[in-house]
Each structure stands twice: as structure tokens, then as C-alpha cells.
Amino acid sequence: MDGDLLRSVLSGVPLPIVLVDRNERIRRLNPPAIALFGQNMEGRHFLTVLRQPAIIDCLTDTLRRGVVHETRFNQKDHTQETVYRVVCTPVGEGADAGVMASFEDVTSVETAGQMRRDFVANVSHELRTPLTALIGFIETLRGPARNDAAARDRFLGTMEREAQRMNRLVNDLLSLSQVETEERIRPTDLQDVPALVESVCHSLRPLAEDGDIALEILPPDALPMVLGDADQLRQVFTNLIENAMKYGRDGGRVVVRFDTIARDPILAGPAIAICVQDYGPGIDSIHIHRLTERFYRADDHRSQQLGGTGLGLAIVKHILNRHRGRLKIESRLGEGSRFSVLLPQPPRGAGQ
Structure with missing residues (x-):
């Protein structure tokens, strides 16, 4: 196979491909491999490019014995680590003998x-x-x-x-x-969010009265309806308001308020916000980014005493993902916590 045809074939392969000749020099890289390892790698000894012992041993053994080998290759940058499954396959004969190493991203x-x-x-x-x-x-x-x-x-x-x-x-x-x-099925029905919140608060008022907690709903201005699943949105608001009453009960007050946002930078469009505010002990900032992880608890002992399973906020996160929304958590020790549900406003004519 001539050089132009080989390069053309390799360019059509979506996986990074590296060809190493019998002299242990890199002969060809396709565009995904160039993106992975950089420019001007052809002609260099593979040891200077593929510096991890596992893949070096794999390539060397394939060159010497002419058998297929498989290993792992890890690529790290400042934000994440990518894991590749590498298959080293002997190719060609005689002067054209070498090894083709393919890199499959198996991180997910x-x-x-x-x-x-x-x-x-x-x-x-x-x-x-x-x-x-x-x-x-x-x-x-x-x-x-x-x-x-x-x-x-x-x-x-x-x-x-x-x-x-x-x-x-x-x-x-x-x-x-x-x-x-x-989670991947988008809701198609329009929902009146304040009415959903009011029904949730009505069902939770006995719990508030038992805990001597004032549960307030600040009447919203005209609020647009949103595309949503009524039962799942009730589950979101029930979880957040119940959590506020359980973990913020020392403050004796839970407030639910509504707002409209002209443009949320993360949702990339207009949104409505439903904020659940308590005035309890608050949450240390080191815990906030992990609160939606499964089974994560900022205060494990207290959570178990109050009957928490560590799954409530994970459920909230997945429901809001389905609704293309997000959860915003703000808290300061001694000043309480605010959990805000942001839901995108539907385009004009949606749900009709």
C-alpha cells in the first residue's frame, strides 16, 4: 500500500492510530492520533512519544513475537484523566513489517x-x-x-x-x-409551578406544625408556565422543602419564593427560579459541591437520625436534568441555606 493511500485510509479511521515500523520508529499517525500526541511525531522512536511502561512493553512484545497484545494508556490534563484501551496488532511483512496501535477511549x-x-x-x-x-x-x-x-x-x-x-x-x-x-425523555406538558408548590406545602404543613416551623410562600408575580412532569416536580419541591424543615429547623422558618430570570448563563436562556430558604445552621462550603452525590451527607450522624437516605438530592438532580434545569445551592454557616430550582422558560407556543 503506497504512502498516500495508507494516509488516506488511516484518516478515515475515527480512533487514534499509530503505526510503528520494525525499527521502532513511528511511521504514521492519523489525525486523531496527532490530536492526542501532537505534531511532528513521525520518524521519532516510539519510546519518546509513548512513555508509559505498559504500552512500551506491549509494543515491544508485539514487534518481537508478532502476536496481538492489549493494554491501557492513560492521558492526563489539568481537568481530567482519559483512559484508552490500546490494541497492538502486527501488520505487514518483511521490510514493511510493523505494529499498528489503536487507541479506544473507554473512560465512560x-x-x-x-x-x-x-x-x-x-x-x-x-x-x-x-x-x-x-x-x-x-x-x-x-x-x-x-x-x-x-x-x-x-x-x-x-x-x-x-x-x-x-x-x-x-x-x-x-x-x-x-x-x-x-431522564432522556423530555416533558411535554405545561405546568403551573406556584400551584404545584402550594400543593406540596399544604401536604407538609402538619410536619411544619409538629416542628414549630413557620412555612411561608411569598406570592409570585406573573410567572410563566414551564414544561414539566407534575409528579416529578412535586417530588423535587417536597424533597427540598422537607429538607429545609428537617435540617434548618433551628431557624424556625422556611420561606419559598419565586422569581424570573431574563437569561441564565448556564441554561442559556430565560428561566424561572423557585428558592427554598431556611435559617438554620447552614452547610460548610466544602460539602456543597458534593451534596447531589448518591449517599453523600454533610452530617452523616444527623442525617441518619432524621431518616435521610442520602439519595434525595441525587433524585432532584436527575429530575432537573430531565427538565433541562439545574439546582443552585448557597449556604453560609450560621446563616442558613438556600436551594434554588432553575427551570427554563418554554419557547412561545410550546405545550399547546
């Missing part, structure tokens, strides 16, 4: 695999504690506390709380799974 696959492993580990950890407690109480009730009525009532109350905790966790896991399944 590796990341998804790690997320699944972390998710299983977290779920196992979250379930282990209440299950261990239940088993211990059952053994105690069958043994030393068999005839102790006071201990039995106390243990049964604790067992009920632990069982409810597991039930909440399972329900949140099912909800998260459903939300993730629907």
Missing part, C-alpha cells in the same frame, strides 16, 4: 463500572447497619429480654425505626432508578 465505560461498584458498596453499607440492628434485637428478644415487657417495647420501637429506614432506602432506590430511566 471505566467510569460507569466504577460508579456501579461504588453504588453496590454504598447500598450494602446502608442496609448492613439496620439489618445488623434488627438481627441483634431479635436475638435479644428471643433470649435475655424474652420476658422483659419494658425492654421488648423499647426494642420493638427501635426495630420499627430501622425497618422504616430500610423501606425509605428501597423506595428512594426505586425512585432513582425510574428517574434515571426517564
Whole structure:
């Protein structure tokens, strides 16, 4: 195959391709490989370009033995690490013998695999504690506390709380799974957001009264409707308002307000904002960027005492992704927290 034809063929391959000749010199790079490794690499010894021991060993062994080998290549920059699956394949014969190294970006696959492993580990950890407690109480009730009525009532109350905790966790896991399944399906119905928030607050008022918390809704000015799933938006507002009452109850007040935004730079267009403000202890800034991670808790002990599963804000994030919206979190220690839901205003005529 002549040089022009070879270069043309390699240019049509979307993966980065590097050809190394029998003298261990780089003979050809296609455009994706040039973007990965830089210009003017042809003619250089591959050791000076591919500097990681794993790929050097892989290429060397393929050149010497003439068999296909596979390895990993990691490319780092200032913001992220990209993982490539590298396949080294012997090509050509005699004077034209060499190795073709192809680089497949498997970062998303590796990341998804790690997320699944972390998710299983977290779920196992979250379930282990209440299950261990239940088993211990059952053994105690069958043994030393068999005839102790006071201990039995106390243990049964604790067992009920632990069982409810597991039930909440399972329900949140099912909800998260459903939300993730629907995340790419855009809502098509117009929703009156203040009416949804009012219905959520009405259902949560008994909880506010039990905690001696003033729950206020500041009447909005004329607010445009948005494209949304009513049930999922209720879930978002329920989660945020309930969290504000639980974790900000020391402030004794939760305020919900509405606003319109002419242009949100992240949503790249006009939006409406629904802000849930509490006046409690606030959240340390080191936690804020991680609050929507699954099972992440700024105060693990307090969250478990209040019945939190660590999944609520992750569910909120996925619902807002489906709605092309976002969650903005602001907090200062001692001054409370503000969680703002930003939803894009629909184009004129949408949902009709």
C-alpha cells in the first residue's frame, strides 16, 4: 500500500492510530492520533512519544513475537484523566513489517463500572447497619429480654425505626432508578409551578406544625408556565422543602419564593427560579459541591437520625436534568441555606 493511500485510509479511521515500523520508529499517525500526541511525531522512536511502561512493553512484545497484545494508556490534563484501551496488532511483512496501535477511549465505560461498584458498596453499607440492628434485637428478644415487657417495647420501637429506614432506602432506590430511566425523555406538558408548590406545602404543613416551623410562600408575580412532569416536580419541591424543615429547623422558618430570570448563563436562556430558604445552621462550603452525590451527607450522624437516605438530592438532580434545569445551592454557616430550582422558560407556543 503506497504512502498516500495508507494516509488516506488511516484518516478515515475515527480512533487514534499509530503505526510503528520494525525499527521502532513511528511511521504514521492519523489525525486523531496527532490530536492526542501532537505534531511532528513521525520518524521519532516510539519510546519518546509513548512513555508509559505498559504500552512500551506491549509494543515491544508485539514487534518481537508478532502476536496481538492489549493494554491501557492513560492521558492526563489539568481537568481530567482519559483512559484508552490500546490494541497492538502486527501488520505487514518483511521490510514493511510493523505494529499498528489503536487507541479506544473507554473512560465512560471505566467510569460507569466504577460508579456501579461504588453504588453496590454504598447500598450494602446502608442496609448492613439496620439489618445488623434488627438481627441483634431479635436475638435479644428471643433470649435475655424474652420476658422483659419494658425492654421488648423499647426494642420493638427501635426495630420499627430501622425497618422504616430500610423501606425509605428501597423506595428512594426505586425512585432513582425510574428517574434515571426517564431522564432522556423530555416533558411535554405545561405546568403551573406556584400551584404545584402550594400543593406540596399544604401536604407538609402538619410536619411544619409538629416542628414549630413557620412555612411561608411569598406570592409570585406573573410567572410563566414551564414544561414539566407534575409528579416529578412535586417530588423535587417536597424533597427540598422537607429538607429545609428537617435540617434548618433551628431557624424556625422556611420561606419559598419565586422569581424570573431574563437569561441564565448556564441554561442559556430565560428561566424561572423557585428558592427554598431556611435559617438554620447552614452547610460548610466544602460539602456543597458534593451534596447531589448518591449517599453523600454533610452530617452523616444527623442525617441518619432524621431518616435521610442520602439519595434525595441525587433524585432532584436527575429530575432537573430531565427538565433541562439545574439546582443552585448557597449556604453560609450560621446563616442558613438556600436551594434554588432553575427551570427554563418554554419557547412561545410550546405545550399547546
